[in-house]
Amino acid sequence: MKKLILTMAIFLAVVACKTNPFTGKSTLNFYPNSQVFPMAFAEYDQFLGANKVVTGTAEAKMITNVGQRIASAAERWLDANGHPGYLKDYQWEYNLVNDKTVNAWCMPGGKIVFYTGILPITQTETGVAVVMGHEVAHALADHGAQRMSASTLQQVGAVAGNVAIKDEKLLNAFNSSYGVVSTVAGMLPFSRGHETEADRIGLQIMAIAGYNPEEAAQLWRRMKANSGGQAPPEFLSTHPSNDTRINNLTAWAPAAKQEAAKFGVTSFK
Numbered sequence: 001m002k003k004l005i006l007t008m009a010i011f012l013a014v015v016a017c018k019t020n021p022f023t024g025k026s027t028l029n030f031y032p033n034s035q036v037f038p039m040a041f042a043e044y045d046q047f048l049g050a051n052k053v054v055t056g057t058a059e060a061k062m063i064t065n066v067g068q069r070i071a072s073a074a075e076r077w078l079d080a081n082g083h084p085g086y087l088k089d090y091q092w093e094y095n096l097v098n099d100k101t102v103n104a105w106c107m108p109g110g111k112i113v114f115y116t117g118i119l120p121i122t123q124t125e126t127g128v129a130v131v132m133g134h135e136v137a138h139a140l141a142d143h144g145a146q147r148m149s150a151s152t153l154q155q156v157g158a159v160a161g162n163v164a165i166k167d168e169k170l171l172n173a174f175n176s177s178y179g180v181v182s183t184v185a186g187m188l189p190f191s192r193g194h195e196t197e198a199d200r201i202g203l204q205i206m207a208i209a210g211y212n213p214e215e216a217a218q219l220w221r222r223m224k225a226n227s228g229g230q231a232p233p234e235f236l237s238t239h240p241s242n243d244t245r246i247n248n249l250t251a252w253a254p255a256a257k258q259e260a261a262k263f264g265v266t267s268f269k
Contacts (some may be wrong), residue, residue, distance in 0.1 A: 029146050036108045080263070092110040188238060203249060
């Protein structure tokens with residue numbers, strides 16, 4: 001049994017190699033799009049059916065228009081950098097949902113939701129583009145499938161520990177600590193890394209789409225003010241702190257403009 005678990009873990013780690021075209025780095029991902037996307041699309045449709053989708057308004061149209069511009073910019077970048085057809089299985093969709101929650105999210109394959117509660121923070125079309133770029137970047141980088149892969153490895157580790165440890169006291173100690181340790185030391189940093197990656201990719205593609213990347217740091221200043229300073233310590237959070245994001249986005253904005261210039265974009269909304 002021990003050998004079987006070890007073999008499974010090694011196999012998963014080996015087959016998990018998929019390259020992120022925006023970073024050039026190998027990623028932890030052993031769930032193919034053909035498996036993940038249909039599940040995500042079905043869950044998205046179910047969510048829309050259970051919630052109040054806003055249609056026909058200027059705000060709803062803006063969400064769709066910005067999403068299409070960002071996705072088109074991403075495709076331009078991918079085609080120009082040797083990744084034609086990368087988005088062939090994606091089915092982009094952008095919906096505004098009537099909900100006071102200050103949030104937006106994206107499912108694998110390009111299914112995006114904005115809550116109306118975030119619009120007072122975004123304030124402008126460019127503010128929407130900051131959030132949209134971030135959400136589109138999650139889809140482009142397969143972050144959903146990577147989270148599934150990491151969760152699977154976390155579960156394999158728990159099973160391996162229970163098989164390998166024969167001493168009852170040690171086993172009890174392992175089971176009482178494994179979840180917390182693997183989450184704080186593994187899953188949370190993994191998630192924060194995704195958020196940082198999505199911030200950087202999103203900044204780049206929003207600039208290529210013609211939106212001013214300098215607005216990103218401004219948006220996160222508004223997000224910080226809206227939170228009233230209430231946030232867990234960064235090491236206990238799935239997301240980087242507001243200050244970390246503001247500093248990163250400020251530092252990355254010039255490079256995003258330089259990347260946009262390669263596509264002839266030198267003026268921004």
